[in-house]
Amino acid sequence: MSERRFRNLMDAVTNFAILFKDTNGIIQEWNVGAENIFGWKREEAIGKSILTIYTPEDRANQISEMEMTTAAETGVSEDERWHMKKDGSLFYASGLLHAIYEEGVLTGFVKIVRDLTERVSLEAALADAENMMRTSVERTAKMDEQFKILKLESDRRERDNILHSALVRRVMITQEDERKRISRDLHDHLGQKLTALRLRVEVLKNEVERNEKLQEHIQLLEKLARDIDDEVDFLAWELRPASIDELGLEAALSKFVNEWSRHFGVLAKLDLERAAKKRLAAAAEINLYRIAQEALNNVAKYAKATTVNVTLAEEFDVIALTVEDDGVGFDPELETVKEKGLGLLGMGERAAILQGELKIESAGGKGTKIHASIPAMYYEDPPGRD
Incomplete structure (x- = not known):
């Protein structure tokens, strides 16, 4: 009775794959979510090697073995990578691998997998749109030279x-x-x-x-x-974030910086001492918030920073948002940086929408500083917004 309820509890989670494997990487349990995501039925999956869901490249690089080693040493291993379905197709997913100990002895692992294909598709679509826009600008420039x-x-x-x-x-x-x-x-x-x-x-x-x-x-x-x-x-x-609609940019930034710091384990400080007391227009608030969000996400992905300082301030006739980290930094002029984007194009577009500008200061080993500024005329004080 109890085992059946345990299986029912696992199978209640249909949007996440939950699977158990022993210390040799042999699958012992496989929930309905795993069936939905990978395509193998429970009876097909149990007894198979966990390597079945990894790409040939990851198998050759012993990714699964390294994940188990990390989980055994630290308790959990996190990753984002491509996995294989039963039909051979690939999908992008995030994974958590937890070590299971019984009376101090490692007996196996439990892995949780979430399908990120939709997010990757959206990112690819945005990249295609950026490339199309860049190509359009280049073609337009050539036409300009011809017509004069x-x-x-x-x-x-x-x-x-x-x-x-x-x-x-x-x-x-x-x-x-x-x-x-x-x-x-x-x-x-x-x-x-x-x-x-x-x-x-x-x-x-x-x-x-x-x-x-x-x-x-x-x-x-x-x-x-x-x-x-x-x-x-x-x-x-x-x-x-609900708080940006209800309480404004400062409250939303405060909550996001705290949550981001807790989630990624990086010390993040928010300085609002020089921030103005009035609310910004909705478009200005959400775009400045997204700039801060993208900048912090870049820190989490690339910077290897230990400290991040976020500042929102009113400086003369502008509102200034600054995100500065002590990470590895990068050269903004490098072609590889331009190709990857790091969200810099999107942040620049958001600043431009507000008739503002985005400046980036960075160098290898010296951290990165992203500074966005918009005209202070974007303040407004409609009913219901304090």
Whole structure:
């Protein structure tokens, strides 16, 4: 009865793959979420090597073995990489590998996998759009050299700038609406299921108090549910922080910086001493927030920093946002940096929408400073916004 309930609890999680493997990497358990994501049924997967879900390159590089070593030494191993489905197709996913100990002896591992294909597809689509825009600009420049008609050139540039700004605004508004919808869906749908899962774990825990071995599994499952719950909350909040609509940019930044610091384990400080007391217009608040968010995400991905300082201040006739880290830094002029983008183009576009500018100061081994400034005329004080 208890084992059946344990399986039911695992299978209640359908959007995440949860699988158990022994110390030799042989799959011992496989939930419905794993069936949905990878394509193998439970009876097909159990007994297979965990290497089945890894790409040939990762198998050759012994990625699975390194993950197990890390989890055994630290308790958990995190990664994002490509995995293989039953039909041979690839998908991009994030993974958490937890070590399982019984009476101090390592007995196996539990792996949680989340499909990130949709996010990667969106990033690729944005990259394609940037390349198309860059190609369009290059072609336009060649046409300009051929025609040499200054008046028409001036009119065309003005028209293109207006159309480009309108297009960027429309894309970003649509993007924010979609982020808000996805954030709401994460809370409303997946959040309800996670709550139900945790309640069922609590009921099961009370019923099997005398079975110590099963209690260990239940406690592990309970921790996994909390971890998934925290991850969903962080993702939903990253997509659209409710505090920015209700309380404004300063409150949203304060919460994000604290959550980001806790999530990534990097000391982050926020300075609001020189920030103005009035609220910004909604477009200015969300775009400055996204610039800070992208800058901090770059720190998490690339900087290897130990400290980050975020400052929001009113300086004469402008509002200035600065994100400065003590990480490895980079050369903004390098071609590889331009190709990867690091979100710099998007941050620059957001500043330009607000008639502002974005400046980047960085060098190898000397950290990075990103400074965005917009005109202070973007202040407004509508009813209901303090």
